Amino acid sequence: MSTWPTQNKYISQSTTRVDAAAKVSGRARYSSDIQADGWLYGMILRSKWPAAKILVVDLDPARKIPGIKAALVVRDAPFTIRYYGEEIAAVAGTSKQACLDALRAIVVKAEPKDQFVVSEDDARQPDSAQVWEGAKNASTPRVRETGSVDSAFPECAAVIEGFYTTPVQIHNPMETHGSTVSWTDDGVTSWASTQGIGSVRDGLAGALKLDQSQVRVITDYMGGGFGAKFGAGVEGVMAARLSREAKAPVRLMLTRFDQALAVGNRPSSFQKIKIGALADGKLHAFEMENYGTAGIGAGGDGGGGGGGANIQAPYLYKVPNSRVKQFSVAVNAGSSRAFRAPGNPPASFGMESAMDDLAVKLGIDPLELRLKNDPNKIRQHEYRLGAEQLGWKEKYRSPGSSPGVVKTGIGCAAAAWPAGGGSRDTQGEAQISSDGSIELRLGVQDIGTGTKTVIAIVAAEILGLKPSQITVRVGDTNFPAGPGSGGSTTCASVSPTVYDICNNALSQLQSRSGLADARGDNWFAACKTLGVSPLTVHGQWQPGLSADHACGVQFAEVAVDTETGLVTVLKIVGVHDCGLIIDRLTLESQINGGIIMGMGYALYEERVLDTLSGVMLNPNFETYKLPGIADVPEIEVVLVNMPERGVIGIGEPSTVPTAGAIANAVANAIGVRVTSLPITPAKVLAALGKVPPAMKS
Amino acid sequence: MKNAETKGRKADGQKSRGFSRRTFLKGLGTTAVTAVAAQTAAVAEEIEKANAEKIIGPGAVPVALTVNGQKLKLMLEPRVTLLDALRNYGSLTGAKEGCDRAACGACTVHLDGMPIYSCQKLAIEAQGHAITTIEGLALDGELSPLQKAFVEKDALQCGYCTPGFVMSATALLANNPRPSTEEIKHGCAGNLCRCGTHPHIVSAILQAAGIEQQNKTMVVNYVDLADAK
Numbered sequence: 001m002s003t004w005p006t007q008n009k010y011i012s013q014s015t016t017r018v019d020a021a022a023k024v025s026g027r028a029r030y031s032s033d034i035q036a037d038g039w040l041y042g043m044i045l046r047s048k049w050p051a052a053k054i055l056v057v058d059l060d061p062a063r064k065i066p067g068i069k070a071a072l073v074v075r076d077a078p079f080t081i082r083y084y085g086e087e088i089a090a091v092a093g094t095s096k097q098a099c100l101d102a103l104r105a106i107v108v109k110a111e112p113k114d115q116f117v118v119s120e121d122d123a124r125q126p127d128s129a130q131v132w133e134g135a136k137n138a139s140t141p142r143v144r145e146t147g148s149v150d151s152a153f154p155e156c157a158a159v160i161e162g163f164y165t166t167p168v169q170i171h172n173p174m175e176t177h178g179s180t181v182s183w184t185d186d187g188v189t190s191w192a193s194t195q196g197i198g199s200v201r202d203g204l205a206g207a208l209k210l211d212q213s214q215v216r217v218i219t220d221y222m223g224g225g226f227g228a229k230f231g232a233g234v235e236g237v238m239a240a241r242l243s244r245e246a247k248a249p250v251r252l253m254l255t256r257f258d259q260a261l262a263v264g265n266r267p268s269s270f271q272k273i274k275i276g277a278l279a280d281g282k283l284h285a286f287e288m289e290n291y292g293t294a295g296i297g298a299g300g301d302g303g304g305g306g307g308g309a310n311i312q313a314p315y316l317y318k319v320p321n322s323r324v325k326q327f328s329v330a331v332n333a334g335s336s337r338a339f340r341a342p343g344n345p346p347a348s349f350g351m352e353s354a355m356d357d358l359a360v361k362l363g364i365d366p367l368e369l370r371l372k373n374d375p376n377k378i379r380q381h382e383y384r385l386g387a388e389q390l391g392w393k394e395k396y397r398s399p400g401s402s403p404g405v406v407k408t409g410i411g412c413a414a415a416a417w418p419a420g421g422g423s424r425d426t427q428g429e430a431q432i433s434s435d436g437s438i439e440l441r442l443g444v445q446d447i448g449t450g451t452k453t454v455i456a457i458v459a460a461e462i463l464g465l466k467p468s469q470i471t472v473r474v475g476d477t478n479f480p481a482g483p484g485s486g487g488s489t490t491c492a493s494v495s496p497t498v499y500d501i502c503n504n505a506l507s508q509l510q511s512r513s514g515l516a517d518a519r520g521d522n523w524f525a526a527c528k529t530l531g532v533s534p535l536t537v538h539g540q541w542q543p544g545l546s547a548d549h550a551c552g553v554q555f556a557e558v559a560v561d562t563e564t565g566l567v568t569v570l571k572i573v574g575v576h577d578c579g580l581i582i583d584r585l586t587l588e589s590q591i592n593g594g595i596i597m598g599m600g601y602a603l604y605e606e607r608v609l610d611t612l613s614g615v616m617l618n619p620n621f622e623t624y625k626l627p628g629i630a631d632v633p634e635i636e637v638v639l640v641n642m643p644e645r646g647v648i649g650i651g652e653p654s655t656v657p658t659a660g661a662i663a664n665a666v667a668n669a670i671g672v673r674v675t676s677l678p679i680t681p682a683k684v685l686a687a688l689g690k691v692p693p694a695m696k697s
Numbered sequence: 698m699k700n701a702e703t704k705g706r707k708a709d710g711q712k713s714r715g716f717s718r719r720t721f722l723k724g725l726g727t728t729a730v731t732a733v734a735a736q737t738a739a740v741a742e743e744i745e746k747a748n749a750e751k752i753i754g755p756g757a758v759p760v761a762l763t764v765n766g767q768k769l770k771l772m773l774e775p776r777v778t779l780l781d782a783l784r785n786y787g788s789l790t791g792a793k794e795g796c797d798r799a800a801c802g803a804c805t806v807h808l809d810g811m812p813i814y815s816c817q818k819l820a821i822e823a824q825g826h827a828i829t830t831i832e833g834l835a836l837d838g839e840l841s842p843l844q845k846a847f848v849e850k851d852a853l854q855c856g857y858c859t860p861g862f863v864m865s866a867t868a869l870l871a872n873n874p875r876p877s878t879e880e881i882k883h884g885c886a887g888n889l890c891r892c893g894t895h896p897h898i899v900s901a902i903l904q905a906a907g908i909e910q911q912n913k914t915m916v917v918n919y920v921d922l923a924d925a926k
Contacts, residue, residue, distance in 0.1 A: 012916075016848050016849055016851060017848070017851060017853070019856075020847070020848040020851070020853060020856075021840060021844075021848055023853050023856030023859050024831075024840065024844040024847045024848055024853065024856075024859055024860075024863055025791070025831065025832070025834070025835045025840060025844060026789075026790070026791020026792070026830065026831035026832045026860050027791075027832075028856060029790060030790075030793070030857060032790075032793070032794065033784070033790035035785075035788060035790075041785075095774070095777075095785075096777075096781060096785070097774050097776055097777065172891055173855070173857075173891055174793070174795045174801065174803060174855065174857040174858045174889065174890070174891050174892075175793070175795070175855070175857045176795075221855075221856065222855065223793070223855045223856070223857030223858075224854075224855040224857060224891050224892055226891070253794075255797065256795070256796040256797065256798070256800075256801075378919070381919070381922045381923075385917060385922075389915075447855060448853075448854035448855025448856065448892050449854070450854075577919065581916070584914070584916065585851045586851060586854075588851070588897075588914050589851050589854055589892075589894060589897055590854070592893055592894065592895070592896050592897065593854060593892045593893030593894060594893065595893065596893030596895060597891070597893050620796060620798060620800060621795075621796050621798075621800035621801050621889060622798070622800050626889055626891065627893070627895075628886055628889065629881075629882050629885045629886055629888070629890075629895045629898065629899070630882040630883065630886050632882075632893075632895040632896060634913075635896050636913045636914070636915075637913075637914045637915070638914075638915045638916075638917060639914065639915065639916045639917070640917050640918075640919050640922075641916050641917065641918050641919065642918075642919040642920075644919075644920070
């Protein structure tokens with residue numbers, strides 16, 4: 001079994017990104033920056049109705065707009081529209097302005113349906129409008145039961161019940177979804193903004209009825225995905241079809257509005273939780289009924305739900321007597337997609353809120369309750385580290401006892417991420433030339449997590465070179481295949497693969513050159529023995545160098561203005577383990593990012609749909625609020641280094657516990673719980689009894 | 698969340714530099730102009746001048762921009778924004794489109810040294826002004842001290858918002874070479890980042906301003922913890 005070297009020059013140190021200079025100078029060409037020869041703009045016409053039957057789509061007026069080179073329907077009419085923003089047609093033309101004019105010119109004859117539903121609570125009622133014909137909106141509930149819940153609750157010393165809810169969250173990567181596609185007789189090339197070059201290739205090939213080998217996907221730089229950018233997408237397929245029709249490359253990037261409506265989101269959750277503990281604080285009984293919506297994705301052929309909105313419960317705790325009932329409800333809205341740690345942030349928020357409410361009922365410190373019940377040894381240490389870092393003992397006050405109008409409070413919550421290990425199918429190659437230059441090629445993509453830098457660091461470490469001496473190429477399906485960037489698996493996939501490539505390179509160079517050790521000072525001498533043909537070395541993922549299951553705990557300190565209801569996060573302490581740290585610098589960036597995204601989930605973010613019109617009311621950054629730089633608190637990161645476990649990804653666990661920790665800190669500050677995310681000023685004031693309860697979202 | 702303040706600041710800043718009575722009058726509808734005009738003869742004269750200018754468009758018209766010290770001559774419909782012109786007609790793709798409606802700041806460029814959202818400025822309006830894009834900060838290939846600090850502090854992840862942040866921060870430091878953390882947050886409040894890189898952006902700007910700071914990240918070896926127990 002392979003093992004990592006223990007004395008490292010670059011691994012576990014801080015190395016700046018290999019592509020940072022390109023990114024800060026504007027030289028980095030993102031998918032939306034690609035300008036293939038003769039390229040055209042592409043745009044999509046979307047439904048203005050939440051439910052309708054499209055009878056006729058007349059594209060001729062659009063084709064007559066000067067500059068328009070192609071116009072196509074997404075599907076042949078008649079067809080059914082199931083949400084506001086669903087795709088109807090697409091156009092390609094020589095300017096954005098021509099495309100805008102063309103979209104306006106398209107004539108759509110439709111029968112709008114007044115039977116539609118966008119609220120989860122309405123949709124789950126038996127007499128609700130049906131999103132999918134002949135199928136109930138609510139899926140058949142799945143029930144899991146262990147122990148004997150009904151007899152266990154009476155045995156508890158304290159029992160609480162709560163209804164904890166989380167909204168639909170939109171990914172909102174800064175670069176929207178889309179691609180430039182060129183479809184010629186030689187095949188299709190797609191410069192896609194994607195997390196999965198392989199899945200886009202296969203998706204395009206399937207949709208366009210081409211061999212997978214005829215499709216090439218390139219992603220040099222892309223502007224974030226967070227789980228929403230794995231497939232080819234309607235926009236990718238339409239870009240290809242428009243390219244074929246117009247005989248020119250087509251760049252079709254979604255608008256910010258498009259992005260909010262149609263390309264994914266995190267499902268909502270409505271968690272009715274009952275939990276009880278024995279007198280010693282040990283969790284004894286748990287019951288949850290949860291439903292949520294994954295949009296139209298929760299319905300369809302199978303009848304109702306599909307399970308897209310299910311979450312883990314009782315999350316990371318072990319409760320001997322537990323009953324969990326869950327179902328999904330379809331609504332007339334865009335489908336959910338994977339979103340950074342799918343299912344975990346809502347699960348953590350619900351369960352950790354309930355834990356704190358239980359601690360209040362038991363009259364014990366909520367941190368104490370966690371230490372008594374968290375089965376994970378690593379997290380036990382992390383809680384102690386974080387508590388010390390925050391000053392939990394000194395700062396903890398009983399709920400609501402903070403004096404004054406602006407009250408402060410602290411709270412904590414935990415993450416458990418079962419994935420994060422490597423994909424064993426990952427492959428790669430290195431090309432080494434006689435001048436000692438080396439290029440590593442892996443068919444993965446760097447979505448901003450620093451994958452290219454990780455590859456350079458590992459290669460430099462194994463070869464005894466500097467990271468700057470390694471040329472890294474990723475983001476091309478012509479390279480040996482790697483995984484999509486999901487599940488926090490990329491780092492643990494590429495690191496062992498690069499280890500293998502480089503060790504293979506060393507052994508080949510050593511046998512060719514006769515040198516006992518081709519590393520470091522000997523590298524160039526060894527490479528000199530190569531002739532005019534560069535050496536190409538293959539490698540693949542090796543066991544023993546990576547692991548899965550990362551943990552983490554976070555602590556939050558907040559100030560709540562009890563007159564305005566405004567919550568200000570003062571400080572977050574994040575304690576996270578991720579096995580062997582590869583690059584401390586980019587790791588810290590990723591944890592900061594997880595925390596800040598979690599803060600958005602806690603306080604600001606929510607998709608708002610109008611129940612009367614079915615229209616999304618906040619499909620832009622003015623009304624869908626992301627955390628801004630002025631909202632970001634002091635963040636202290638404690639990295640728990642565990643080289644003995646090998647490499648583990650961190651992207652997802654870092655965003656899981658933030659909302660729960662903030663919610664608990666708010667409850668600790670004001671003495672009452674806001675049970676619903678996002679914790680807006682209106683909800684805080686309502687919880688304090690200062691205004692009538694906020695309108696139900 | 699706190700963007701509104703800075704958007705106001707940017708808009709005001711623009712007005713203080715590029716705003717004239719004449720452009721104001723041109724921007725008013727005829728009725729309003731008539732009402733104002735009734736007040737002074739001088740105003741009436743200006744309106745006459747303004748109206749005498751020929752209407753341009755809707756077809757493409759020649760537009761001459763000065764970008765990073767270079768002349769850029771383009772044929773553009775008058776409704777083409779500066780961002781669209783730079784990216785898609787000028788091949789300067791450093792400024793990014795994140796929202797196309799003055800909410801995210803990824804398109805930030807300088808107009809006579811002032812940071813503006815280039816998605817909210819028509820290209821024809823930017824004529825006669827010195828435009829600087831992210832590509833213009835390292836013209837000789839040497840990164841600016843701020844760009845270097847962004848690299849060293851890892852003040853970027855996916856990097857899509859980075860050009861906008863760098864442009865906002867460059868303008869901030871030009872006016873306020875030693876900003877406080879609060880002033881930095883205010884100066885960059887018109888830029889959004891979804892990767893959550895903000896703490897490192899603040900560090901990078903502080904470093905570029907020569908302000909010392911300590912990294913609060915701690916690394917703890919788990920083995921030591923287990924042993925300590």
